[in-house]
Amino acid sequence: MKRPHIVHLIDDTTAGGVMRVLDHIRQSPDLARHAVHSFKQVKRGTLAFGRIDADVIVSHLTLNWRGLPGLFVLRASNAGRKLVHVEHSYTESFVALNVAKPRRFMAMLRIAFALFDKVVAVSKAQGKWMLRRDLLSSSGLRVIRSAVDLTEFTRLDPVSGPVRVIGAIGRLDTQKGFDLLITAFRALPDTGLKLAFYGEGPERPALEALAAGDARISFEGFAADPMHAMSQVDAIAMPSRWEAYGLVAQEALAAGRIVLVSGVDGLAEQSDDGAVNVGGLTVAAWTRELGDLNGGGRTGAPVKARLAHCAQSRRAFEAGWSGLFADLLGHEAGGGSASSRAA
Amino acid sequence: MPIASIVVPSYNAQATLPETLASLRVQSFQDIEIIIVNDGSTDDTARIAEAASAADPRIRVVTQLNRGLAGARNSGIAAARGEFVGFCDADDLWHPGKMAAHVAHLRQATDVGLSYAGSRLIDMQSQPIGAVQKPRLSGVTAAHILKRNPIGNGSAPVMRREALQALAYRPRTEMERDWVFDETFRQSEDIECWLRLALTTDWRIEGVEGFLTDYRLSPGGLSAATDRQLASWERMIEKLLPLSPGFFARHLGAARAYQLRYLARRAISDLDGPRAMRLVRQSLTQSVTPLVEEPIKTGITMIAALVLLGGGAAALKFAMRGKASSPKTSA
Numbered sequence: 001m002k003r004p005h006i007v008h009l010i011d012d013t014t015a016g017g018v019m020r021v022l023d024h025i026r027q028s029p030d031l032a033r034h035a036v037h038s039f040k041q042v043k044r045g046t047l048a049f050g051r052i053d054a055d056v057i058v059s060h061l062t063l064n065w066r067g068l069p070g071l072f073v074l075r076a077s078n079a080g081r082k083l084v085h086v087e088h089s090y091t092e093s094f095v096a097l098n099v100a101k102p103r104r105f106m107a108m109l110r111i112a113f114a115l116f117d118k119v120v121a122v123s124k125a126q127g128k129w130m131l132r133r134d135l136l137s138s139s140g141l142r143v144i145r146s147a148v149d150l151t152e153f154t155r156l157d158p159v160s161g162p163v164r165v166i167g168a169i170g171r172l173d174t175q176k177g178f179d180l181l182i183t184a185f186r187a188l189p190d191t192g193l194k195l196a197f198y199g200e201g202p203e204r205p206a207l208e209a210l211a212a213g214d215a216r217i218s219f220e221g222f223a224a225d226p227m228h229a230m231s232q233v234d235a236i237a238m239p240s241r242w243e244a245y246g247l248v249a250q251e252a253l254a255a256g257r258i259v260l261v262s263g264v265d266g267l268a269e270q271s272d273d274g275a276v277n278v279g280g281l282t283v284a285a286w287t288r289e290l291g292d293l294n295g296g297g298r299t300g301a302p303v304k305a306r307l308a309h310c311a312q313s314r315r316a317f318e319a320g321w322s323g324l325f326a327d328l329l330g331h332e333a334g335g336g337s338a339s340s341r342a343a
Numbered sequence: 344m345p346i347a348s349i350v351v352p353s354y355n356a357q358a359t360l361p362e363t364l365a366s367l368r369v370q371s372f373q374d375i376e377i378i379i380v381n382d383g384s385t386d387d388t389a390r391i392a393e394a395a396s397a398a399d400p401r402i403r404v405v406t407q408l409n410r411g412l413a414g415a416r417n418s419g420i421a422a423a424r425g426e427f428v429g430f431c432d433a434d435d436l437w438h439p440g441k442m443a444a445h446v447a448h449l450r451q452a453t454d455v456g457l458s459y460a461g462s463r464l465i466d467m468q469s470q471p472i473g474a475v476q477k478p479r480l481s482g483v484t485a486a487h488i489l490k491r492n493p494i495g496n497g498s499a500p501v502m503r504r505e506a507l508q509a510l511a512y513r514p515r516t517e518m519e520r521d522w523v524f525d526e527t528f529r530q531s532e533d534i535e536c537w538l539r540l541a542l543t544t545d546w547r548i549e550g551v552e553g554f555l556t557d558y559r560l561s562p563g564g565l566s567a568a569t570d571r572q573l574a575s576w577e578r579m580i581e582k583l584l585p586l587s588p589g590f591f592a593r594h595l596g597a598a599r600a601y602q603l604r605y606l607a608r609r610a611i612s613d614l615d616g617p618r619a620m621r622l623v624r625q626s627l628t629q630s631v632t633p634l635v636e637e638p639i640k641t642g643i644t645m646i647a648a649l650v651l652l653g654g655g656a657a658a659l660k661f662a663m664r665g666k667a668s669s670p671k672t673s674a
């Protein structure tokens with residue numbers, strides 16, 4: 001029985017959530033049961049897509065006006081193929097804070113999405129937003145929450161007793177809201193609580209300046225091994241200004257860490273899995289929640305719940321993708337090749 | 344279920360509430376409910392509200408201990424069932440076609456979350472004083488709201504329920520219902536809400552043509568409140584700044600200059616020359632943007648402050664020929 005061939009297109013290979021998810025797709029035995037996955041890196045905005053030998057082409061590309069001609073070429077050169085786009089970046093809060101002309105921007109998204117057979121939203125909130133803004137029809141949308149292999153995280157020692165170290169993992173970029181985190185943290189009296197940043201990025205000098213003189217705050221640099229960073233902290237703070245999904249929250253929850261999220265976009269639904277929704281981006285709210293961590297009132301999830309969550313996340317991801325391929329190729333997942341049918 | 348709700352926060356409003364309700368009951372768009380929130384009034388408000396409710400089944404009364412304007416609006420929102428929710432303070436008036444205009448607008452532009460229109464200013468006798476709020480209606484960005492607040496006053500907007508839901512949150516201490524307006528503010532609660540809408544959601548804010556609200560000015564004596572008003576405005580900035588530090592870095596200077604100019608104009612209305620001059624000077628120190636963007640209005644403010652300072656109230660009164668007036672403070 002020949003498995004369908006899936007080609008994933010990527011235009012941004014910098015370390016981050018998207019690459020982690022793609023690595024997961026590459027390595028997942030679950031997904032390999034249903035399809036053969038390969039990966040193709042392309043230049044941003046390229047026109048040189050040509051014909052791609054695949055049953056399904058999955059775009060992980062960044063959408064913008066400049067990239068639209070390339071997408072038309074992609075669609076035209078692969079008229080018989082199924083095209084899927086995974087929207088890793090854009091959300092309601094992204095638009096609110098970054099887009100000067102929302103109507104123009106939404107028009108671009110509508111055109112781009114129309115070129116694909118299906119569009120995948122990486123969180124329920126993102127999917128709802130796409131429908132609310134008529135970016136596509138509900139039949140063209142699939143919500144498949146992003147996932148990585150969480151097994152290793154579930155093996156970390158659980159957190160016991162009061163929180164001593166709060167971690168902030170991610171690119172040091174205004175998106176992540178780490179400036180707010182530092183301001184809120186500095187408003188707390190010194191009780192031995194520490195704040196550690198794992199990541200690099202353009203905001204590092206500004207964040208260091210904001211943290212200057214406070215020995216409780218440290219910058220540990222980029223953590224090539226996310227497990228290591230997670231093992232060093234008791235809680236994770238995610239005061240992101242926009243976030244399509246928030247993979248770090250899933251990892252931290254699997255590791256039994258306490259997770260605080262700002263509640264924007266996909267972060268809101270992390271509270272279904274046990275994260276604490278701080279309910280916004282005010283210094284007062286974050287100072288209060290950070291202070292409560294130190295009081296030890298909150299604890300991480302027990303191992304059993306973590307394992308169950310990990311298994312559930314894995315199953316949902318597999319079911320989402322295999323279901324999507326089956327749907328597109330018109331047969332049971334793994335039941336044969338579309339290229340033979342197309343001939 | 345009514346299509347639209349109108350929330351009427353009412354605090355000791357016996358003098359004006361009947362006229363306000365009359366203006367709402369004759370809305371040409373009839374499928375409405377009117378929710379009077381009696382916010383701990385100690386006057387005849389409760390009786391007037393109950394009588395109105397008995398006379399018109401579309402009117403409901405919500406009674407609570409005094410929570411302030413934001414708290415009254417939040418209770419009204421919680422009680423509202425309409426797809427669209429408008430606000431009319433208990434001393435302001437709506438023109439008969441106002442709700443119809445906003446419902447049509449919100450139905451046609453499905454990405455608009457807040458629809459507003461211009462306002463006429465009226466005095467205590469409900470007579471137009473000859474001045475209007477004629478705001479920018481389209482292409483409104485967060486920067487416009489921060490600097491010029493085109494929505495103008497709390498009786499101008501009609502909002503889509505989904506946009507209200509996007510703004511709603513539940514503070515830890517709140518056991519009963521969500522907050523849309525931040526009840527820790529006694530002033531600047533409007534602009535805090537509109538700016539939060541612009542910075543945290545992608546609902547658009549857009550106006551329709553016309554002067555559809557009569558916005559009542561209460562008589563002077565407000566100059567002393569300008570310091571408090573400025574303080575609450577600064578607190579609003581401090582609260583929202585973490586949402587987008589870059590945005591505030593770009594626009595805050597100009598916004599503060601506009602805010603100071605506005606307060607200077609109020610000081611002029613109250614014939615407080617030294618205060619007006621000080622505020623004008625502070626405004627210009629912050630940014631010359633108001634002078635560039637609105638040279639005439641800014642220039643007149645400067646000249647009026649100078650005339651008042653140099654020639655006193657009589658000189659200014661002569662120059663203005665009785666046009667001076669002061670916007671009311673919020674409850």
